[in-house]
Amino acid sequence: MAAVVFTASAFPPLALGFFGLGTGYLIYGPKELLGWPKGHDGDEAAVARSLGVWGIWLPGFCQFVTGIILFVGLTWFQVFAKTAPFYMAAFAFTAYGIHWFALGWNRYQRNDPRTNAGMCVAFMVISAVGANVFFSAGDWPVGLLFVGLFTVYFFDFFASIGLRLGELGLGFFHLVTGAWLMYLAYATAVDFAIGYHWRV
Numbered sequence: 001m002a003a004v005v006f007t008a009s010a011f012p013p014l015a016l017g018f019f020g021l022g023t024g025y026l027i028y029g030p031k032e033l034l035g036w037p038k039g040h041d042g043d044e045a046a047v048a049r050s051l052g053v054w055g056i057w058l059p060g061f062c063q064f065v066t067g068i069i070l071f072v073g074l075t076w077f078q079v080f081a082k083t084a085p086f087y088m089a090a091f092a093f094t095a096y097g098i099h100w101f102a103l104g105w106n107r108y109q110r111n112d113p114r115t116n117a118g119m120c121v122a123f124m125v126i127s128a129v130g131a132n133v134f135f136s137a138g139d140w141p142v143g144l145l146f147v148g149l150f151t152v153y154f155f156d157f158f159a160s161i162g163l164r165l166g167e168l169g170l171g172f173f174h175l176v177t178g179a180w181l182m183y184l185a186y187a188t189a190v191d192f193a194i195g196y197h198w199r200v
């Protein structure tokens with residue numbers, strides 16, 4: 001029986017995952033930090049629904065697709081380098097994508113945010129693992145991203161239990177980390193597409 005061997009891919013979908021999460025952070029951050037946008041005629045439910053839809057589709061779907069492609073490429077087809085950073089990227093993108101489906105849906109439905117407290121603890125753990133893996137591999141730009149993610153979930157924990165300072169910190173670090181994600185998306189895209197060598 002002939003073995004099927006797939007050619008190694010030089011194009012993992014990392015930019016898609018970075019872009020999706022960064023867009024979500026840049027959408028959510030202004031509401032948490034500045035209270036903007038306000039609902040028309042006080043209709044905050046409309047703002048919550050809009051945030052929910054964006055949360056499901058951009059950070060949710062983009063990261064989920066990225067994570068699944070990475071896992072399938074690492075395991076079934078073996079087209080990506082089997083390295084600790086690629087495994088960690090697959091793990092993180094998939095988990096973060098799935099949790100954004102829940103975050104977006106809960107925001108859309110205006111469900112009780114206090115249940116996010118336990119989720120924040122779990123995602124601080126993933127963020128710490130990611131920082132450990134990428135700094136150990138010498139990839140400080142992505143290691144720095146995971147430090148930002150850890151900080152997001154640290155403040156999200158306090159926002160979940162109703163502390164306004166937690167929501168302000170969450171909004172601030174959503175914006176800062178979102179800006180860093182835009183850099184990572186841009187750098188990854190130009191590196192893969194036109195052979196630039198930006199640090200990612």
